[in-house]
Amino acid sequence: MATSIDYKLGAFAFPRGWFMIAEASEVGRDPLALHFFGKDFVLFRGESGRLVLLDAYCVHMGAHLGRGKSSSIVVQGQQIEGDSIRCPYHAWRYDANGQVDEIPNLPGPCPKSAKLHSYPVQEVLGAVMMWHDTEFGEPDFAPPALVEWDDPRWVNGTYDHLGVIPIHSQELLDNMADSNHFGPVHGVPPDYFSNEFRDHLYVQYQGGFRLEYNAYLRTSTFYTGPGLLISRQQIGEIHSIEFIFHTPLDDGSVKVWHNVVMRTDTDTPGDAERAAQRENQNAVLAAFAQDFDIWSSKAPATTIMVLKHERNLLLARAWYRQFFNPRENAAAVHAELNGKYPVAHLAAPDESAYI
Ligand code: FES
Numbered sequence: 486m487a488t489s490i491d492y493k494l495g496a497f498a499f500p501r502g503w504f505m506i507a508e509a510s511e512v513g514r515d516p517l518a519l520h521f522f523g524k525d526f527v528l529f530r531g532e533s534g535r536l537v538l539l540d541a542y543c544v545h546m547g548a549h550l551g552r553g554k555s556s557s558i559v560v561q562g563q564q565i566e567g568d569s570i571r572c573p574y575h576a577w578r579y580d581a582n583g584q585v586d587e588i589p590n591l592p593g594p595c596p597k598s599a600k601l602h603s604y605p606v607q608e609v610l611g612a613v614m615m616w617h618d619t620e621f622g623e624p625d626f627a628p629p630a631l632v633e634w635d636d637p638r639w640v641n642g643t644y645d646h647l648g649v650i651p652i653h654s655q656e657l658l659d660n661m662a663d664s665n666h667f668g669p670v671h672g673v674p675p676d677y678f679s680n681e682f683r684d685h686l687y688v689q690y691q692g693g694f695r696l697e698y699n700a701y702l703r704t705s706t707f708y709t710g711p712g713l714l715i716s717r718q719q720i721g722e723i724h725s726i727e728f729i730f731h732t733p734l735d736d737g738s739v740k741v742w743h744n745v746v747m748r749t750d751t752d753t754p755g756d757a758e759r760a761a762q763r764e765n766q767n768a769v770l771a772a773f774a775q776d777f778d779i780w781s782s783k784a785p786a787t788t789i790m791v792l793k794h795e796r797n798l799l800l801a802r803a804w805y806r807q808f809f810n811p812r813e814n815a816a817a818v819h820a821e822l823n824g825k826y827p828v829a830h831l832a833a834p835d836e837s838a839y840i
């Protein structure tokens with residue numbers, strides 16, 4: 486399994502940014518044990534509805550806060566109090582900031598050092614997103630938002646859980662710059678193709694004739710940080726927005742979710758519109774599965790034999806590296822990279838005008 490060091494990504498094994506860690510509907514008062522970024526976490530929803538994500542292991546004697554489900558206080562429904570969680574072992578109570586604020590039978594105050602790290606979390610697009618930062622800084626950009634998600638004319642899909650693939654997320658990122666794979670893999674050679682960098686955003690505009698649909702496909706795709714891809718797609722009269730969200734599990738493996746939101750002609754979509762959305766989601770997923778199939782069996786591209794018409798692949802890797810290095814260096818990356826990069830033989834006058 487190739488790791489971040491093998492790809493020469495920088496100082497950190499894991500990138501900085503917002504990442505999906507669960508579906509919002511999966512998280513309730515029953516704490517979830519999660520593993521991402523080579524670490525264990527516990528995620529729960531407090532009584533106020535607030536989402537709380539803490540490091541998993543109790544500072545006292547190391548019990549996992551999200552396991553030990555047979556412990557009496559868990560079975561009795563006494564583990565969550567307000568927005569706090571009690572350890573299943575000796576019932577030390579952690580508040581939403583990770584501070585121990587109550588220890589049974591202890592005369593006197595709790596030690597200040599009894600604290601776990603609490604991570605920023607937000608619920609957006611039906612997903613729970615965490616802010617991961619090896620330097621433990623506050624978020625310096627927002628997770629993506631889409632007005633269509635709350636627009637009744639658009640039907641939201643449910644997340645496809647595509648599981649864990651044993652490749653580094655760098656290989657998924659490469660897809661954004663890879664104008665030459667659309668023809669062979671997806672059967673849609675692009676007529677126009679360009680990339681654009683805007684600080685923490687990375688955009689791809691492309692379009693071409695899709696034979697199997699006998700219609701023109703245009704897509705406008707952007708990453709918000711290193712793990713959240715959202716792609717606006719128009720094929721004939723069908724308008725969709727695809728999500729591909731991926732989060733490192735360990736260094737060299739990645740967990741992937743997929744979803745599609747589809748436009749309808751009505752403010753009150755019914756069964757027919759929901760069925761059309763599901764059919765469309767399956768078709769979009771089938772196209773993504775073509776990439777997935779390649780990734781699941783390929784050797785790691787820790788270096789690429791880059792030809793002249795493929796320079797965007799190298800630029801994309803330069804953009805991606807900002808998230809694996811101290812954030813104080815990111816401004817220099819933005820100053821160097823921000824701008825549009827058409828692929829010379831696929832240049833269009835104004836790619837952003839298409840969608
Ligand atoms: S191990 Fe958690 S309270 Fe003792």
Ligand SMILES: [Fe+2]
Nearest residue numbers: 660666670776
């Ligand atoms: Fe692809």
